Amino acid sequence: MNKKRLLPLVFILLITILACGLPTAATPTQDQNAVYTAAAQTIAAQAGQPPAPATETPPLAPANTEVPTLPPTPTNTLVPSATAICDKTQFVSETIPDGTEFAPGATFTKTWRVKNIGNCTWTTAYAIVFDSGNHLGAPDVIPFPGNVAPGQEVDLSINMQAPTTPGNYESYWKFRNASGVIFVVNPYSAKITVVAPTATTAPAPVPVTVTLPYLAGESGLVLSGGGVNTLTVAAGDSTSNQGVEAFMSFDISGVPAGSTIQSATLKLKGGSSVRGDPFATLGCLRAYAQNFGVVDAADFVPPGAVGAIARWCNASELENAYADPGFTTAVQGAVGASRFQIRLQFKDTLTDGDGTIDDVLILAPVTLTVTYLAP
Numbered sequence: 001m002n003k004k005r006l007l008p009l010v011f012i013l014l015i016t017i018l019a020c021g022l023p024t025a026a027t028p029t030q031d032q033n034a035v036y037t038a039a040a041q042t043i044a045a046q047a048g049q050p051p052a053p054a055t056e057t058p059p060l061a062p063a064n065t066e067v068p069t070l071p072p073t074p075t076n077t078l079v080p081s082a083t084a085i086c087d088k089t090q091f092v093s094e095t096i097p098d099g100t101e102f103a104p105g106a107t108f109t110k111t112w113r114v115k116n117i118g119n120c121t122w123t124t125a126y127a128i129v130f131d132s133g134n135h136l137g138a139p140d141v142i143p144f145p146g147n148v149a150p151g152q153e154v155d156l157s158i159n160m161q162a163p164t165t166p167g168n169y170e171s172y173w174k175f176r177n178a179s180g181v182i183f184v185v186n187p188y189s190a191k192i193t194v195v196a197p198t199a200t201t202a203p204a205p206v207p208v209t210v211t212l213p214y215l216a217g218e219s220g221l222v223l224s225g226g227g228v229n230t231l232t233v234a235a236g237d238s239t240s241n242q243g244v245e246a247f248m249s250f251d252i253s254g255v256p257a258g259s260t261i262q263s264a265t266l267k268l269k270g271g272s273s274v275r276g277d278p279f280a281t282l283g284c285l286r287a288y289a290q291n292f293g294v295v296d297a298a299d300f301v302p303p304g305a306v307g308a309i310a311r312w313c314n315a316s317e318l319e320n321a322y323a324d325p326g327f328t329t330a331v332q333g334a335v336g337a338s339r340f341q342i343r344l345q346f347k348d349t350l351t352d353g354d355g356t357i358d359d360v361l362i363l364a365p366v367t368l369t370v371t372y373l374a375p
Contacts, residue, residue: 087183088118089175092153098191102162107137110171110190111157118183122148125178128156131187133170137161141176158190166196207262209371210254216364218249218339220295224350228297235285235344236278236359237351243303244359246344247295250368257336258375264331265321265369266310266342268362274315276358283348284313285360287322289330290343301343303350309342318360321369331370340368 092113102108116122126144138158148154156175163169172187220230224243235246255261266287278285287310292299309330310322334340344360352358 085118086120087177090115090117101193101195104164104194106162109157109159111155112188113155115153116148116150119150127176128173129176131172131174133172136171162194166194168193205373207371212250212368214366215249221246222300226297233362234359241351241353243350247292248342250340252340253338255372256374259335259372261328261332262371264328265323267321267367269318273361278358279314281352282346284311286311286347288343291341
């Protein structure tokens with residue numbers, strides 16, 4: 001069919017429909033613009049013309065609601081660890097704090113307490129070695145005192161001496177292992193100050209008191225008949241009616257030569273035992289200074305001796321420490337010697353002849369107490 005003839009027919013048909021075909025109540029009212037637009041598009045298409053562009057608004061693209069997923073954290077990541085150290089120290093404490101003052105030439109001991117926080121045991125092949133500064137009289141190398149396991153502490157000490165010239169001095173030391181490797185980064189130090197002595201008034205001497213036991217191995221007894229017993233100390237008479245004299249030795253070497261003895265006392269009762277009744281039949285027991293050396297028979301002295309430095313006339317007097325100026329003078333005479341020795345005997349009578357023991361048996365402790373002023 002000829003397109004030119006078809007176009008009027010379509011247009012007439014469209015007008016008829018629009019004029020006669022009224023909508024019913026049940027039919028919804030259409031958009032008139034849409035109808036005209038559709039008709040125009042149809043006519044244009046049949047006439048060979050391109051249709052007018054649609055006026056509909058394109059739908060919006062849906063929003064992207066997806067949440068981006070982060071890559072998972074790897075579970076096999078390696079955490080670096082500290083490298084184990086064989087030899088490592090940790091300072092704990094020290095003696096002789098920095099700046100300690102010393103007189104010229106004074107000796108002292110510097111000690112560092114350190115902890116082994118490495119994983120190797122320190123041995124005596126390890127050493128403290130001089131690093132720098134002043135030696136302070138110490139050698140270059142001082143071995144460790146013994147094995148120190150990891151986690152243990154040890155005191156590392158150096159005997160030192162202050163210089164003779166006043167001033168400030170510093171001495172630095174490190175530690176060396178058995179392979180000769182130094183393993184201390186920051187050296188340990190001793191820092192002292194040497195000060196010149198100042199003129200001061202000498203303090204008054206302070207009395208010194210010492211208590212000296214008798215020396216059982218240097219003591220004993222001698223019988224009037226010449227017998228010697230170094231295992232027993234006694235004075236009186238025996239079952240054989242012999243006189244018995246006691247000999248006692250005291251070590252006074254600790255009292256400096258030139259000291260002044262202020263007082264001296266002797267107490268026998270600490271270990272004494274009275275057998276029989278010697279004070280009733282033999283008289284008073286007396287003490288005499290006698291440097292007998294080693295006890296022997298020649299040390300026996302017959303009754304009637306003079307120059308007693310102490311005496312006891314009954315058993316109760318033995319309970320107390322004997323004190324007398326004469327006894328103190330006797331001890332003073334022994335100062336400077338190593339021993340103070342005495343003889344004990346009953347002066348008046350050798351024996352009562354009754355065939356029984358009447359004596360004073362002396363057992364430890366017997367004490368000589370001396371108070372002196374050093375020179």
